[in-house]
Amino acid sequence: MSPIVVPRRRFGGLYAGNVRAVIERGLRATKSSNKWVVLSGFFEPVFYLLSLGIGLGSIIGSVQINGVDVSYGAYIAPALLAVSAMNGAIYDSTWNVFFKLNYGKIYQTMLTTSLGPVDVALGEISLALLRGAVYAMGFLVVMQVMGLVLSPLAILAIPAVILIAAGFASIGMAITSFMKTFQQMDWINLFLLPMFLFSATFYPITVYAAPIQGIVQALPLWHAVELIRGLTTGVFGWEILGHIAYFVVMFAIGIVFTSRRLRALFLG
Amino acid sequence: MSTPVIVANNVRKVFGDFVAVDDISFEVAPGESFGLLGPNGAGKSTTMKMVGAVSTRTSGELNILGLDPNTDGPAIRSRLGVVPQDDNLDNELRVRENLLAYGRFFGMSHKEVATRADELLEFAQLADRHDARVEPLSGGMKRRLTIARALMNNPKILLLDEPTTGLDPQARHILWDRLFRLKEQGTTLLLTTHYMDEAEQLCDRLIVVDKGRIMAEGSPADLIRTYSTREVVEVRYGSDKNAEVAPLISHLADRTEVLPDRILLYTDAGEATLARISELGHHPVTSLVRRSSLEDVFLRLTGRSLVE
Numbered sequence: 001m002s003p004i005v006v007p008r009r010r011f012g013g014l015y016a017g018n019v020r021a022v023i024e025r026g027l028r029a030t031k032s033s034n035k036w037v038v039l040s041g042f043f044e045p046v047f048y049l050l051s052l053g054i055g056l057g058s059i060i061g062s063v064q065i066n067g068v069d070v071s072y073g074a075y076i077a078p079a080l081l082a083v084s085a086m087n088g089a090i091y092d093s094t095w096n097v098f099f100k101l102n103y104g105k106i107y108q109t110m111l112t113t114s115l116g117p118v119d120v121a122l123g124e125i126s127l128a129l130l131r132g133a134v135y136a137m138g139f140l141v142v143m144q145v146m147g148l149v150l151s152p153l154a155i156l157a158i159p160a161v162i163l164i165a166a167g168f169a170s171i172g173m174a175i176t177s178f179m180k181t182f183q184q185m186d187w188i189n190l191f192l193l194p195m196f197l198f199s200a201t202f203y204p205i206t207v208y209a210a211p212i213q214g215i216v217q218a219l220p221l222w223h224a225v226e227l228i229r230g231l232t233t234g235v236f237g238w239e240i241l242g243h244i245a246y247f248v249v250m251f252a253i254g255i256v257f258t259s260r261r262l263r264a265l266f267l268g
Numbered sequence: 269m270s271t272p273v274i275v276a277n278n279v280r281k282v283f284g285d286f287v288a289v290d291d292i293s294f295e296v297a298p299g300e301s302f303g304l305l306g307p308n309g310a311g312k313s314t315t316m317k318m319v320g321a322v323s324t325r326t327s328g329e330l331n332i333l334g335l336d337p338n339t340d341g342p343a344i345r346s347r348l349g350v351v352p353q354d355d356n357l358d359n360e361l362r363v364r365e366n367l368l369a370y371g372r373f374f375g376m377s378h379k380e381v382a383t384r385a386d387e388l389l390e391f392a393q394l395a396d397r398h399d400a401r402v403e404p405l406s407g408g409m410k411r412r413l414t415i416a417r418a419l420m421n422n423p424k425i426l427l428l429d430e431p432t433t434g435l436d437p438q439a440r441h442i443l444w445d446r447l448f449r450l451k452e453q454g455t456t457l458l459l460t461t462h463y464m465d466e467a468e469q470l471c472d473r474l475i476v477v478d479k480g481r482i483m484a485e486g487s488p489a490d491l492i493r494t495y496s497t498r499e500v501v502e503v504r505y506g507s508d509k510n511a512e513v514a515p516l517i518s519h520l521a522d523r524t525e526v527l528p529d530r531i532l533l534y535t536d537a538g539e540a541t542l543a544r545i546s547e548l549g550h551h552p553v554t555s556l557v558r559r560s561s562l563e564d565v566f567l568r569l570t571g572r573s574l575v576e
Binding site: 004005016018020021022024025028029032033104105106108109110111112113114115116266267 | 320321322323324341342343345346347348350352354356358359360361362365368369370372373374375376421422
């Protein structure tokens with residue numbers, strides 16, 4: 001067997017440059033154990049789209065974005081795509097991570113090898129992104145078939161979904177690393193559900209009074225919805241760069257916190 | 269003696285105001301099988317974690333394979349095999365997949381991990397279970413798989429934290445046999461245990477640890493010689509009479525210990541001592557002459573009171 005070479009003193013032993021092995025383990029586990037759970041995550045937004053887009057949409061008709069009329073289905077479909085990116089990333093980075101941290105002890109095992117906490121954090125987050133990207137592509141196909149894709153720029157929704165998932169996954173994992181009990185985990189849902197319902201997902205943000213608009217605009221899902229909606233409808237301005245920046249910053253903060261926490265938990 | 273693979277010099281680990289490891293020092297030579305013995309909470313596992321470069325020491329010097337675990341964690345860990353106290357196998361993966369994934373964590377190639385996994389499944393006597401789920405395996409099989417996993421990277425040092433705790437006698441003996449083979453192949457073993465027979469079977473040298481400190485150090489035979497006598501006579505007079513008889517026969521032994529259910533007499537010639545007891549007319553209900561074991565040393569050094 002050829003000797004194992006590990007770069008010495010890279011980032012104080014926090015990163016071994018082997019994110020790939022962590023991702024591989026995740027894919028193997030998905031193939032071996034979690035196939036159906038993963039598949040079920042795809043259908044949720046599709047059901048929402050069928051129910052609300054076709055059902056409710058037939059009553060509502062169309063919605064205006066920046067003065068442009070779009071059908072209700074085309075209005076909520078990108079929002080549901082953003083929500084599914086969020087949900088996929090959050091599920092992977094919270095419940096999945098919580099279980100692995102506290103019961104499966106998988107990270108503990110990984111960190112007895114030459115992997116560093118940064119490899120583990122990046123690997124787990126990449127898995128969440130990969131899943132988010134697969135969901136996004138599937139959902140875009142459904143949108144295309146239903147005639148809800150209004151702009152060729154919609155293809156850019158795929159990288160956008162990955163960015164959104166990255167932001168949610170890295171923050172989700174950072175928060176989960178502080179959680180000790182199932183009850184605490186429920187607090188995450190308490191935050192997610194209202195965010196899902198009120199982030200201009202199903203109706204324009206202009207229905208709110210100005211101060212409430214401000215609160216909604218501070219939340220990540222609003223930026224996600226606006227970003228995706230801009231791309232699939234083709235109606236957007238320079239503010240789209242702000243949405244992108246929001247997720248870049250969110251991702252960076254999450255990664256820093258997660259790596260620090262993993263280090264404190266397992267290499268303290 | 270060749271350069272030691274582990275050097276610990278006044279290593280100390282403090283959690284808050286609790287001192288888990290209190291200035292311990294020891295050296296382990298390449299190929300040596302070194303044991304850490306001690307009751308629960310003695311600081312064995314904490315010491316193992318520091319050696320395994322997954323816990324940073326509070327103070328002191330620690331050198332593993334020439335490197336400092338505080339700064340070279342990944343490089344050290346790439347040359348160690350770790351068998352933790354509780355089997356933390358990956359239940360989402362099958363038996364062989366556990367080995368493959370673990371090897372990949374070290375950056376080994378796909379081809380290398382495949383070859384190595386098959387070799388180690390043979391070694392761990394699990395080849396016929398390669399595609400089984402991990403969860404339903406027996407305790408002994410899980411432990412063997414954990415050991416196989418720890419060997420994936422062909423480690424210089426294998427760290428075993430209570431390797432046979434919770435296993436039945438057959439499983440323990442199979443495991444000892446496997447570990448003995450590794451030792452013969454030149455792998456350095458560092459193990460913690462509270463089974464004295466295990467320490468006598470596997471360790472060339474050991475330290476007895478209690479409350480974070482080293483109480484004694486030496487080979488099993490050395491320790492028995494130093495802290496006990498060659499033989500022990502156990503006599504029982506019934507729980508109400510043991511304390512009464514003990515003072516009358518204690519002059520026959522180097523040291524006497526009165527327990528609720530029996531009296532222990534530490535002596536170099538057990539049969540002769542037993543004969544003298546009978547001559548004095550103190551016929552015990554039952555008696556036993558046995559060789560002194562590490563257990564006697566251990567109990568002498570760490571006391572008989574229960575540590576929870």
